[in-house]
Amino acid sequence: MKAIVKQTVFRQISPALIFLATFSLNEKSEGEIEGFNESFSEPLDLFIWRQQGEFDSHQGVTDGSYIFTDQFGAPGTKLTRSTGGFLSGSFRHEVEVLLDPFRLDSNPGTGSDFKMKMFGPDGFMEIVLNSFGNMRLFHNDFSGGGGNLQPQTNIGIADGDVLKLVIDYDFDADEIEATYSLNGGDSVPFYAGSGIDGRIGDVVTNFVEVELFKFNDQNASAPVAAINEWNVGGETSPAGPSALALTNIDYDPVADTFRFSWNSEPGKVYGIFWSLDLINWDADLADNVFAEGTTTTYPPLFISAEPNPGTSQGVRPEAIFFRVEEIPLP
Structure with a gap:
């Protein structure tokens, strides 16, 4: 499947109103997820990306990574990008992130979650890693139930490790395969199969999101995430703009x-x-x-x-x- 990069406009209009304009090309015979390949080699384009949470928690692009943090008591710090199109084939969603500080080499670490999410008309799916070093895969089917597809699993991550998270969706089988790797090592299988009630469907063509959420202040240290790469689309690089x-x-x-x-x-x-x-x-x-x-x-x-x-x-x-x-x- 070839993915199309969708252009998204985010513009401040007035203190009372913010709007985001998205646009996509839908053809009668076929449709494609409007994906992207982002390596954060340039300053963040706010015509494409949406920053949520406390403004000071978004530190921006530095040395090829997008840096953000979160403070206890805040609603969570999120970076979001609209996708769009419609589901007509298999796709991959992958994020490479360095978390430091996060674990602090002891529990509960910074008392935080890092989340990689995707949303579509049929539901949403997220991988959640907490600062205890445990990771789970959650699926919410909008027409059914919600719950963990993969329960809390310790992945042996330490501060400074580079974590790559990958979800591959097989359109014909309506199944996913989730994997992770640390520091460029081999991919480790995390989950493979169907959704919480069997069907998965379209969980990607609304928007994708990463989030840091500090859920307790037992340790005052704030978590810091550096997103090195973020890709959505086919397993090959998406094509140019529509x-x-x-x-x-x-x-x-x-x-x-x-x-x-x-x-x-x-x-x-x-x-x-x-x-x-x-x-x-x-x-x-x-x-x-x-x-x-x-x-x-x-x-x-x-x-x-x-x-x-x-x-x-x-x-x-x-x-x-x-x-x-x-x-x-x-």
Whole structure:
């Protein structure tokens, strides 16, 4: 499977409103996860990534790694990237991270969790490593139950070790294989099989996330994570950006309205969908926008801009997400 890098826009509009615009190319005959290969060789692009938690806990890119920490009492420090597309083949999700300090060579260490997560319309899955050195794999099926696929297992990690976590999903079998390795060594099998209630389905095309969470303050030391690599897509490197790209979002903070422009193809039809949580994308602003040429603007300039669909009884949402997709012709 070839993965497509999706461009994501994250822009500060006003103190009261932040929005994230995502856009993807959906074709009638086939679909692909919009993945990425990230080595953090350049400063973090906030048009693509979303930082959550206390601002000071995000230390940014240094020497080819993204550095972040977490403090006790905070809701957790997260780095998130929207994926999108739709599931039509096998994929790999992998993260390489160095945790130091974390274990502190004794229990409970820093009293923290490191989590690698992925979310889709059918559920979510996460690998959770705690500072006792124990790791588990959790699956929540949105149409069924939730629980550990692999219970707490000590993986023998120490501060300064480089940990690689990999989840391979087999589309035909609807099964996963999770492995880990330390310091570039051989991959160690962690779990292989189906989901918590059998089916797994799509647990990746909403967004992926890494998180540090300090759950107690028995030791005052804060955990520190350095993400060296983060890849989502096929087992080979994803291809370049999709031809469908959002080129402008015009937001009027006084009127609370939006106008969108994107690259388009003559004869194609597009839809604009929105979400408040990156999970539910059922709502649309329009699903029959015909291309105006190689660039399309909606609403057209001679029509009033689109009211913010997330505003309810005069209260604007803290965040709103938009997705522009090609609509297959009948």
